[in-house]
Amino acid sequence: MQYRNPVILSDYSDPDVIRVGDDFYMVASSFNHVPGVPVLHSKNLVEWELINHVLPKIPFERFNKVCHGHGAWAPSIRYHGGKFYCLIPFPDEGIFVSETSDIYGKWSPLRPLLEGKGYEDPCPVWYNGKCYVVFAFVKSRIGFNSELAVFETDENLETAAENYKKIYDGHDLSPNIEGPKFYRKGKYFYILAPAGGVKTGWQVALRSENIYGPYQTKIIMVQGSSSVNGPHQGALIDLDDSGDRWAFMHFQDMGPYGRVVHLQPAEWRGDWVFLGQCSDGNLPGNPVSEGEYPVNVKTGYCINLCDEFEDGVLSRVWQTPANRDESWYNLRGGLHLNCAYYGGNSLSDLPQLFMQKVACLNFSAKTKCKLNLSEDGDEAGFAVFGKQYAYVCVVRRDGRNYLEIRKGEIGGSDDETLAKSQPYDDGYVAFQISAKYENTNKLTYKFTFGGTAFTHKFYASEGVWTGAKIGIYAKSSAQSKGYATFKFFRVVNTDARVGKEK
Numbered sequence: 001m002q003y004r005n006p007v008i009l010s011d012y013s014d015p016d017v018i019r020v021g022d023d024f025y026m027v028a029s030s031f032n033h034v035p036g037v038p039v040l041h042s043k044n045l046v047e048w049e050l051i052n053h054v055l056p057k058i059p060f061e062r063f064n065k066v067c068h069g070h071g072a073w074a075p076s077i078r079y080h081g082g083k084f085y086c087l088i089p090f091p092d093e094g095i096f097v098s099e100t101s102d103i104y105g106k107w108s109p110l111r112p113l114l115e116g117k118g119y120e121d122p123c124p125v126w127y128n129g130k131c132y133v134v135f136a137f138v139k140s141r142i143g144f145n146s147e148l149a150v151f152e153t154d155e156n157l158e159t160a161a162e163n164y165k166k167i168y169d170g171h172d173l174s175p176n177i178e179g180p181k182f183y184r185k186g187k188y189f190y191i192l193a194p195a196g197g198v199k200t201g202w203q204v205a206l207r208s209e210n211i212y213g214p215y216q217t218k219i220i221m222v223q224g225s226s227s228v229n230g231p232h233q234g235a236l237i238d239l240d241d242s243g244d245r246w247a248f249m250h251f252q253d254m255g256p257y258g259r260v261v262h263l264q265p266a267e268w269r270g271d272w273v274f275l276g277q278c279s280d281g282n283l284p285g286n287p288v289s290e291g292e293y294p295v296n297v298k299t300g301y302c303i304n305l306c307d308e309f310e311d312g313v314l315s316r317v318w319q320t321p322a323n324r325d326e327s328w329y330n331l332r333g334g335l336h337l338n339c340a341y342y343g344g345n346s347l348s349d350l351p352q353l354f355m356q357k358v359a360c361l362n363f364s365a366k367t368k369c370k371l372n373l374s375e376d377g378d379e380a381g382f383a384v385f386g387k388q389y390a391y392v393c394v395v396r397r398d399g400r401n402y403l404e405i406r407k408g409e410i411g412g413s414d415d416e417t418l419a420k421s422q423p424y425d426d427g428y429v430a431f432q433i434s435a436k437y438e439n440t441n442k443l444t445y446k447f448t449f450g451g452t453a454f455t456h457k458f459y460a461s462e463g464v465w466t467g468a469k470i471g472i473y474a475k476s477s478a479q480s481k482g483y484a485t486f487k488f489f490r491v492v493n494t495d496a497r498v499g500k501e502k
Contacts, residue, residue: 001293003046010359011258011467014074017235017249025077025103027086031465032071033319034058037088039103044293045247045263047301050316054086054098054107057323066321066349068410069464074179076123085157087122091138095122097157114151114161118142125182129155132211134191136178146170148180150211167213170195174204179233188271194232198253201230203275221275224286228252228262231287236266239294247294248275255441256386256460257358258467264288305359305491309335322351337474339378339482345414347383347391355385355471360493361437365470368430370485373401377477380484382431384445386461386468392449394429403450424450
């Protein structure tokens with residue numbers, strides 16, 4: 001069976017993957033979006049389903065408001081002693097851990113492993129009854145990067161470290177090294193990490209017989225003649241217990257599409273691993289565009305983007321950019337969004353935006369909304385959100401509803417109104433977008449709502465460390481009992497209609 005890269009055309013950045021028996025599990029960055037740290041499951045590394053999140057909320061008070069680009073960066077997942085451990089860095093708070101015996105169930109509250117600013121990308125390895133955690137540094141928080149360090153904790157990751165030891169300086173051979181993943185194979189400790197930057201870098205392997213080094217260095221994958229820029233942070237995965245079959249998953253930055261996930265072959269030659277397609281025994285590999293399923297099983301798993309808002313359960317694909325307040329919504333008769341008070345005049349810092357990731361090169365998305373706007377300033381709408389964003393909405397002014405089209409940007413001033421309608425007296429409104437791929441960094445779209453197409457061409461923009469997102473909201477500029485009830489949200493992949501990238 002053949003697969004094509006990317007195997008997940010969606011923003012699951014900084015993927016870390018492990019195998020437990022016949023199952024593969026992935027975690028990824030979520031930044032300020034909650035629920036946080038998605039957990040995905042696969043049987044073959046190609047087809048994935050979204051099964052859980054580690055964090056129902058971010059347990060720091062400041063995340064009750066929108067903190068773009070902060071939050072949960074580049075977690076790692078490991079299985080040890082019958083438990084799953086997820087190490088999660090927060091660049092302003094430190095490195096924390098959560099654990100569970102049931103990956104489909106609740107994860108434990110976070111506990112600190114190393115507190116302080118400027119730590120990122122932790123990954124553990126167990127050896128001789130102890131656990132050692134490698135991590136990198138965030139220059140914007142601590143003043144430097146391009147170095148790796150290790151701290152020690154106990155086997156159950158219950159003891160917080162008071163200090164760490166730097167083990168590798170990459171300024172000469174591996175500038176901007178980050179995202180380290182710790183492994184042990186044979187007599188060596190290995191660290192796999194990207195260097196050179198997210199859009200322009202390469203994959204590096206370090207090895208040493210001692211946890212604290214010194215480490216030898218080898219470049220093991222570069223972009224070469226492929227179209228895969230980066231290729232960036234990822235995970236080395238054993239495919240079975242033989243120790244002979246391996247694969248590698250990593251992300252590629254595709255701008256508004258986000259940091260999409262690729263699958264590469266991995267081959268050990270002597271005591272080094274090489275990734276991708278290798279033409280020479282000692283030169284780095286290049287990313288492949290397609291390949292054979294590494295595990296010959298078909299599951300049909302997928303991440304369902306549609307939500308009929310039934311059974312009183314909100315799909316796991318929905319996230320908000322701040323910790324959720326339960327007063328914002330319920331699931332009676334659809335997704336019932338209350339017009340919660342918001343004092344801003346832009347969507348930039350609106351906490352109650354219910355958003356999901358872009359997941360196709362070309363797609364359409366449609367939702368139908370029942371309007372119960374009661375006070376002037378009540379509003380409900382549909383947005384394509386990123387550093388620059390645009391949205392369509394129904395807003396109540398002077399006792400009447402109006403359709404409006406607006407655009408804005410994160411950190412900007414008030415959103416700009418591009419068009420207004422005559423009074424809109426229908427009790428329902430249908431919001432729809434059609435989105436089309438132009439190239440890796442251009443996703444274009446237009447809105448249709450209230451039965452009218454708006455033909456201005458918008459370009460989707462990536463968010464702060466994320467891809468663009470699409471979503472819905474309700475809000476008010478006053479205290480209000482108004483609300484909007486979204487009856488469904490349907491996304492259709494139109495790649496076959498438009499033609500996929502070759």
